[in-house]
Amino acid sequence: MTTLYFVTKKNLEVSIMGHHYLHQLLAAHTIAVFGASEEPQSIGSLVLSNLIKAQFKGKILPINAKCEKTQELTCYPTLEAALQHSGLHVELAVITSPADTVPSIIEQCGAHGVKGAIILSGGFSDTLQGKRLEQNFMEAAHHYNMHIIGPNCLGVIRPSRGLNVTYSRNQARAGNLALVSQSSAVCTAILDWAEPRNLGFSNVITLGDATDVDFGDVLDYLALDPLTDSILLYIEGIHHVRGFMSGLRAASRMKPVVVLKAGRYEDGARAATSHTGALVGRDDAFDAALDRAGVVRVNTITQLFAAAEVLASGMRLQQNRLAIVSNGGGPGVMATDRAVELGIRLAPIENSLMTALNKVLPKQWSHNNPIDMLGDATPERYEAVLKLCLANEQVDGVLAMLTPQAMTDPVGVAEALVRLKANTKKPILACWMGSALVKAGREVLFNAGIPHFPAPESAIEAFSYLTTYRANQKMLLQMPSSIESSEYGEPDIIGARLIIESVLAEGRKVLSTTESRAILAAFHIPRLPTILARSAPEALVVAESIGFPVAMKISSPDIIHKSDVHGVRLNISSAQAVRSVYQDLMDSVKKQRPEARLEGVTIEKMHSSKTARELMIGVARDPVFGPVISFGTGGTAVEIHRDHAVALPPLNDYIIRKTIGRTRIARLLGEFRHMPAIKCEGLIEVLLRVSEMVSELPEIMEMDINPLLADENGVMAVDARFVVGYPSGAGRKYSHMAIHPYPIDLVRKLQLADGTDIVIRPIRPEDAEMEQEFVRNLSMESRYMRFMQALRELTPEMLVRFTQIDYDREMAFIALARQNGKDVEAGVARYAINPDKISCEFALVLADDWQGRGLGGLLMRSLMESARNKGCTMIMGEVLADNGNMIRLMTRLGFEKSRVEEGVVTVTKRLTDDAF
Structure with a gap:
């Protein structure tokens, strides 16, 4: 049977397409x-x-x-x-x-x-x-x-x-x-x-x-x-962030990308009005974007080419344990210092490796990593030591260092490295220190494609690019949804949006304390109940109702940080104190900020925990990359500590753990001295909810949850502040974000006419193995018609392009059926938006056993609806003239034949508001 298929000239998914x-x-x-x-x-x-x-x-x-x-x-x-x-x-x-x-x-x-x-x-x-x-x-x-x-x-x-x-x-x-x-x-x-x-x-x-x-x-x-x-x-600057991120992520999936950006300390950053805004600068957001794009950032032209050299060599790391081998102690120490600064681990010399090294090295060798082989090290000694290191499972890469001493043979040692390179997949880097005496050795290394450097620091930096590339490529594979599953159920997005819309309708930008707590509640973020009291007697009734001790805080839309005006009183434990504190708060703040509008005082139950750590989660709106989520040390001195890490939403568990791990306070979240470890799952849950919040509510310009108290029982948001505004841009869903979330809302459970249940959903990176199996199982005729060559299976490059897509400008829907207890791919349809931004080209292929059952029509309708929602007004494709099944399907779907040329029929359809 002839398969339904489609091949385009411009579709970015296909590596054998016409040129860009x-x-x-x-x-x-x-x-x-x-x-x-x-x-x-x-x-x-x-x-x-x-x-x-x-x-x-x-x-x-x-x-x-x-x-x-x-x-x-x-x-x-x-x-x-x-x-x-x-x-x-x-x-x-x-x-x-x-x-x-x-x-x-x-x-x-x-x-x-x-x-x-x-x-x-x-x-x-x-x-x-x-x-x-x-x-x-x-x-x-x-x-x-x-x-x-x-x-x-x-x-x-x-x-x-x-x-x-x-x-x-x-x-x-x-x-x-x-x-x-x-x-x-x-x-x-x-x-x-x-x-x-x-x-x-x-x-x-x-x-x-x-x-x-x-x-x-x-x-x-x-x-x-x-x-x-x-x-x-x-x-120097980004004009079109979504196009930049889309292109960057697409390119870095295929080959290494190294970025040198000027203006790391831009003086023109916007003035901050919140803790988060004071901490997050434009360069933080740029770094976070590069992390998610799978690329490596450098700071100098020399580093630019060094990173390109080491990454283009094809060397890759499993972990970052480095063995440093040298013919002198000083260079090894210099390399070690830089490795510690960059977070590179020195590979441990465990017993079996120590024994083996003792057999090939003089007794006076360093007996540690870095391995100082002494100044009389010969090419044979270098080769023996490096061979042992490369064979050891605790070593991920080696740095061979050489200084031109009296008995040194730079060319001979370089030739030894060339022989070793031919028999290992682990990275080998070289550092030939000096100039004239080592020039010939460097030429040998250059001709063999072994990355080599003149100084220990630059060699270690080059190894760090491999570790950064590995980490960021893992980040690139993360495709979080805008809404992640939660034991608390779906967030109340409509309710939260109604609160924000009412605030904006009143001409306000800053949410009140009770409004802020309501937003937290809508997204199931643990928080203390807060009640606003507008008089001292009312404050007393509230305090008695919720129980002592209580915390009392001034409530004003004009006061950003309550502690700045001494507008917070804690551990109030008596009725008499409540009334006096209420009046004291009102009088004191009125005196300091006479122009401020005072709504009253909020009262909440004191959250007591002797083991709690004060944390902060914030959101700031970067002018280029949109919302940026910040995590770090909380409390009143956050600007002093400046301990934070940032990430671009959407987030998932993996991204959150990496972000937390980049902060200093991460070391205090585990067990130490008399302090038990915090409940990390609770912290991750809150960060996921914040990610949902900023993904679904583009009106949020800034947010602070500070402090967020975390202990062994969970987390609690003690105070929160929101700044909102009307979002700019085209208004398309998620247009305020630099990275488009996985479109979980496009997942559909459907049934074919014969009663077979199927799931149609956007493709994900983890579908790579299933996609490869799908192509393998196509008949020879089907594969030829889809790819226009005798393709046996997808190349690694094609597999990447097929499964790691940018949902903002392309889409691939796969149809899944349950067979023998596992999901099986029955078909796939995909489109890519053309450079004109209003038309797209599509592709469709069904497994041989699934043709003639109505699946092609379901996939195409899902595809056309998605393309229309992205602003496309025209969808087009080219079909072989003798592919009757495909042409009949296109006719049923309302496509028109616009051109027949060299055995290929061009079919087009306007994506109007009519139902598909």
Whole structure:
């Protein structure tokens, strides 16, 4: 039976698809250079010169009405004249002419079918006139479906094509590193730094003002670029966070990504009005985003290439236990100091390894890690020791260090490392200290692809990149839902939203104490009951009702931190004290803050625990990454302690434990001295509930739960404060978050016409094995029709792309049936949103035994509904003309045949409000 199938040209899920649109621009056969000039120092002249020097593998058409010839090439007055004379089709335009000429040039290019332009010209974002010009050329680009790199950028280099359309003095070598930079100046510095080090590039792309093509687009392209093994990013700021995070996560699933970001200590961070806001800065949020994206961050250009080198080598870690082997004690100690600073564990030398080392080392060796083999260490001694370390189960990687002493053979030791590398999968790093005496040894290491470094600190940092990459790749696999299961049931999201809406309707932003407690209650966060008293007699009645001792706190929408105005009294244990404290609180606060509106005093039962730790959970709204959740030490001195860790929602158990573990107070949560360990499950539960809160309520701008008391019995929110506001943006669900949650709301339990129960749900990373088995079990014909080649099973890269998806811009629904006590995949449908953001392309394949039972229609309806909810107005695909089953299904679903070409039928459907 012929399978239902679909293959697209652009679908990002398929590794054998047609190229990304940027590849089609950067692999252009004909380039038009607007502003090409005879003036040696002009940008147009430098671009043209670079193209010629790079030996561009295509045709160059210089465009300039003021000259007839430049650099031995005919110069044309207009694009139309160039096309008529040459008979060529231009794929890429490079524009170096003044800003006021750019809109008309883009109009010309679009009218003649040019699909992309790189605008090196500047002068757009600085003035109102420049912004109007930018708006004009972007309107023309959108009209003609053109893509723009720039403006105000250095340009692009793709050495394998001989493409260098920059005004840089550098000609990049061909290699496997891709460099993407927001700064032209930094890009030229990196290129200059890389040249004497023989570092090569697959692509060098500068973004400039990024009016169209941004990080997300470039990362999508590089993720599937076969010439790119690892990606380097220089970032100054993020314009489109969701696109950035989507592209970054997609790329890092496929290959290592290393990020260098400027502005770690930005002075322009917003003024904070809460404890959390005072603690969480923009760089904290950026780090949290990179953690979730599976990438590695560095702080210098040297570290950028070191990280790229060690990650691109393919070396990976199981844990972070390092053995340091050296021919001198001092270098080993220096390496150890840096390892301790970075949290790298020195591998223990257990008894069997100690015995083995004693047999190959002099008696005076260090008998510890780092392993000092003494200054007369020969290549044979190095090889024997390193071989033993690499074979030991307690060692995850080795660092071989060498100083050029009298009896040292740098080349011989390097050759020993090369032999060892061939027989192990564990990381081997080298540190050859010195210069002239070790130069030949470094060349051996370089030629063998062994990462090597001139100093102990840089070698240890390189090993730390492996540990960071391992940890962040695990974070990348986490796909939390917005709502996690809880023994307390579903949160009352509607009730919480109604409270917030009523506050906003009154023109307020800060919730009262009782309103804040109500929000906590809606999300099942343990809290102390609080009652507002508006007079001293009323306070007495409340205190008597809930029982002594009580805590009394001033209630005012204008006072952010009650303790700052001495508005808190604790352990009040008598009726007489209640009345006097009430009046004292009112008088004292009125005197300090006469302008503040005082609602009264809240009264709550004292929470007594001799073993409680004071913690804080907060939420701050980062201007780029949206809500950021903070955890750390609580109390009145949180800004002094500054002990906190941050994470981007949504959270799950794994992410929460990692976040808690990064704080100093984490060491005090376990058992120590007379203090029992806290009930960690209760703390995790609260953080999960906070994650739900900020995911489902975009109106929450800031929140503090401080203190959150945690002991062996659980946790209790003693005080909470919320700041709310109207969310900005398109208003689509979860648009306020940088990371789209797993869409648990799209899980459906359905039944086929024959009574078979199935579950249709979005795919998850842990479905990889099931997806692989599904493809293996397809008939040969089905696999060929789905992938258009004799594919036996999915490659690792394809499996990653199939199962680790970005739910914001793509979707894959799998249909599951229960067979022999386990879930079996019966079919899968997927779409990817096109760059125009309003259309998408779909794919559908069913297992051979599940065809003709109505499953294809159910999957497609789920797919179309999801695409429509994401803002798509058109869904399209291409079907083989002889695939009658698929064509009949598409006809039943209302698709139209729009084109038949080379045995392929294009089917399209408008996603209207009509029911599917």
